Structures are given as structure tokens and as C-alpha cells.
Amino acid sequence: MATLTDVREIAMALPGVQERTGGHTGAPEWNLRSASIAWVRGPTKTDLRRLAELGRSWPEGMVLGIRVADLQEKEALLAAEPDVLFTIPHFDGYPALLVMVDVIDRDRLAELICDAWLMRAPARDRKAWLAERGLE
Secondary structure: OOOHHHHHHHHHOOOOOEEEEOOOOOOEEEEOOOOEEEEEOOOOHHHHHHHHHOOOOOOOOOEEEEEOOOHHHHHHHHHHOOOOEEOOHHHOOOOEEEEEOOOOOHHHHHHHHHHHHHHHOOHHHHHHHHHHOOOO
């Protein structure tokens, strides 16, 4: 079970990541200069209505949006981990998914955040980070 503190610690340990307050939501998000990698995501009225139309509901607890590489990866992750990952109609056609922070294991959350960072980070930073971990 992870927390907002875990999200913050994981994201802020990555080179170049800055925490900001979301412009129209006021919720925290973690960005590189190029784009967001993760953000706290609450439901909008439209989200709730559209989920209800599908016979679904927004989960209890904190939800984090995370970028993924592409739609294929998104679908594979959603199929593999339906107990902790989900999507909503608003994200149809968009390479991101939603994470139930209160349910996911901290180590798995770290993997997802680091993968999102790896997709967006400058090549020099990616190479150095991977080399430090013996992964390149």
C-alpha cells in the first residue's frame, strides 16, 4: 500500500523532476520540462457520469495518473493488473492510466513512475540513471 508521500519521494528522486500544483485542479503533479510524468487525479462530474453509464464507479482512495509508452503498453498493463490499474473514458486514445495508490505496492508504484520518467527524460539523464543501476 503506497501513499502520497511515497509518490513524492519516488518522483522527486528522479533527475529533473519538479513538483507543481496542477493549474485547474490544485492537485500535485510531477513534471519534467517536457511534460508531466505523474499527477494526482480526482474524478470530474463528467468522469463520474460516464463511469455510471458504464456500470462502474470511481475507486475509494487516492488515484494517480501515470504516462505510459503507448496504447499497447496501456492495454497490456490494464489487463495484467486490474486490481490496481484502471482507465476512464476521458483517457481513451491517450497513453496514460490510473493507479489506485492505496492498493498498489510501493515497489510497483516506483517501477511505473520510473518508467514514465524514462520515456520523458532527456537522453543524457536516462543513460546516466540506467548506468548507475547497471541497466544499460
